[in-house]
Amino acid sequence: MTSTPIADLWPVLPGGADSRPEAAHRLLRAAVESFAERGFHATTTRDIATAAGMSPAALYIHYQSKAALLAEISQAGHAATLALVRDAVAGGGDPVVRMRRLVEQFTAWHARARTVGRVVNYELHALPEDAYAVVAALRLDIEREVSALIAAGVAAGAFEVSEVRTAARAVTSLGIDVSRWYTDRSTETPEELGRRYGELVLRMLGARI
Amino acid sequence: MTSTPIADLWPVLPGGADSRPEAAHRLLRAAVESFAERGFHATTTRDIATAAGMSPAALYIHYQSKAALLAEISQAGHAATLALVRDAVAGGGDPVVRMRRLVEQFTAWHARARTVGRVVNYELHALPEDAYAVVAALRLDIEREVSALIAAGVAAGAFEVSEVRTAARAVTSLGIDVSRWYTDRSTETPEELGRRYGELVLRMLGARI
DNA sequence: CCGGTGACTAAGCGCTTGCTCAGCATGGTG
DNA sequence: CACCATGCTGAGCAAGCGCTTAGTCACCGG
Numbered sequence: 001m002t003s004t005p006i007a008d009l010w011p012v013l014p015g016g017a018d019s020r021p022e023a024a025h026r027l028l029r030a031a032v033e034s035f036a037e038r039g040f041h042a043t044t045t046r047d048i049a050t051a052a053g054m055s056p057a058a059l060y061i062h063y064q065s066k067a068a069l070l071a072e073i074s075q076a077g078h079a080a081t082l083a084l085v086r087d088a089v090a091g092g093g094d095p096v097v098r099m100r101r102l103v104e105q106f107t108a109w110h111a112r113a114r115t116v117g118r119v120v121n122y123e124l125h126a127l128p129e130d131a132y133a134v135v136a137a138l139r140l141d142i143e144r145e146v147s148a149l150i151a152a153g154v155a156a157g158a159f160e161v162s163e164v165r166t167a168a169r170a171v172t173s174l175g176i177d178v179s180r181w182y183t184d185r186s187t188e189t190p191e192e193l194g195r196r197y198g199e200l201v202l203r204m205l206g207a208r209i
Numbered sequence: 210m211t212s213t214p215i216a217d218l219w220p221v222l223p224g225g226a227d228s229r230p231e232a233a234h235r236l237l238r239a240a241v242e243s244f245a246e247r248g249f250h251a252t253t254t255r256d257i258a259t260a261a262g263m264s265p266a267a268l269y270i271h272y273q274s275k276a277a278l279l280a281e282i283s284q285a286g287h288a289a290t291l292a293l294v295r296d297a298v299a300g301g302g303d304p305v306v307r308m309r310r311l312v313e314q315f316t317a318w319h320a321r322a323r324t325v326g327r328v329v330n331y332e333l334h335a336l337p338e339d340a341y342a343v344v345a346a347l348r349l350d351i352e353r354e355v356s357a358l359i360a361a362g363v364a365a366g367a368f369e370v371s372e373v374r375t376a377a378r379a380v381t382s383l384g385i386d387v388s389r390w391y392t393d394r395s396t397e398t399p400e401e402l403g404r405r406y407g408e409l410v411l412r413m414l415g416a417r418i
Numbered sequence: 419c420c421g422g423t424g425a426c427t428a429a430g431c432g433c434t435t436g437c438t439c440a441g442c443a444t445g446g447t448g
Numbered sequence: 449c450a451c452c453a454t455g456c457t458g459a460g461c462a463a464g465c466g467c468t469t470a471g472t473c474a475c476c477g478g
Contacts, residue, residue, distance in 0.1 A: 174379055
């Protein structure tokens with residue numbers, strides 16, 4: 001069925017081949033779960049190490065610090081999100097088709113990978129400054145992709161919005177917030193939710209469907 | 210112009226008259242700002258006390274613990290939000306008018322009182338169990354008000370949605386997420402944003418406007 | 419003038435935190 | 449066989465945490 005989202009996320013990330021030892025992945029996974037559940041500052045290095053099945057000292061063989069773990073998660077998560085957005089936009093079709101695909105996948109990702117999504121969207125303030133700069137640039141790129149697609153739809157007469165930026169904010173907001181409220185007790189599957197949000201967003205943008 | 214949202218929030222809250230000493234209010238305000246900016250766990254009692262212009266020990270004259278401060282902020286913030294929602298729904302008019310008013314005010318509040326909004330929506334996990342129970346009940350009430358209004362609109366033929374619960378989620382999501390991204394550098398005023406979000410939501414719900 | 423009260427502080431206690439370090443087992447290489 | 453790199457642990461350090469304590473001070477009714 002659904003493989004764990006983090007297992008999907010890391011081995012597959014920029015670089016492709018996975019040179020990192022398996023223990024580093026266990027740490028990454030444990031850190032994602034802990035940061036998502038309790039937040040970065042409430043998570044101790046002992047929490048992470050124990051969940052990964054090792055002693056606290058072993059963490060520092062694979063990562064320079066607790067913050068370096070957060071930075072890796074946040075950067076990889078943002079890169080994956082941007083790639084998802086770009087794939088959806090590049091996939092062909094008119095603006096309505098592209099937007100529907102974008103919202104479906106963006107929403108489903110934030111439901112399926114909600115733990116990563118929480119770290120990505122709600123632990124920004126805990127990032128070291130240099131990691132934050134990288135991540136902020138990725139966020140800007142995501143926002144620009146969405147804005148550009150809406151603008152293209154308006155130009156083509158497919159959408160009708162008074163303020164492109166506000167509409168783009170609303171679209172990304174809906175998806176991001178899914179990672180806050182979605183739980184494994186939610187009755188809708190990520191894909192169902194994606195389809196429904198796709199409908200809502202297209203109507204919001206004034207598409208005739 | 211805009212008075213500080215917290216100054217609005219506390220003296221005016223359940224009970225009406227304000228029996229608490231002024232120093233307790235300073236602590237509350239300092240705690241809201243700190244929790245919103247850094248998160249509950251990254252905020253120290255020294256941070257709060259210093260920002261309120263007193264020594265760390267003085268905090269414990271007014272509040273039992275750091276968590277008690279969070280509980281007070283969260284409960285007051287949730288109560289204020291629920292009151293706002295009920296006022297908007299009770300204000301008269303057809304479902305379209307009520308929904309527009311609700312979204313306008315809900316959105317504007319989450320922009321104006323974004324620091325309170327952040328604590329309310331993103332620090333739930335740090336609440337002691339008993340305070341969480343109170344707050345969870347208030348959240349459920351808010352969701353029910355929104356769902357009921359959408360259902361009323363559907364019954365009246367004013368809205369057209371396939372899933373009331375999903376639509377209600379989307380409506381509250383949009384407002385809540387404002388407290389995450391809105392800053393004092395945002396160019397839209399809270400009221401402007403509210404009006405624009407009101408339009409978007411009505412279209413999302415299939416209202417003919 | 420007294421004794422009591424409420425708001426406050428300086429100092430610090432006990433504990434947890436992120437992180438370090440000396441040492442140990444393992445396994446591939448000469 | 450010796451050698452050493454790798455991955456790891458147990459013990460623990462310095463710093464910072466939430467919170468407490470003993471005591472100070474302004475003020476007030478009698």
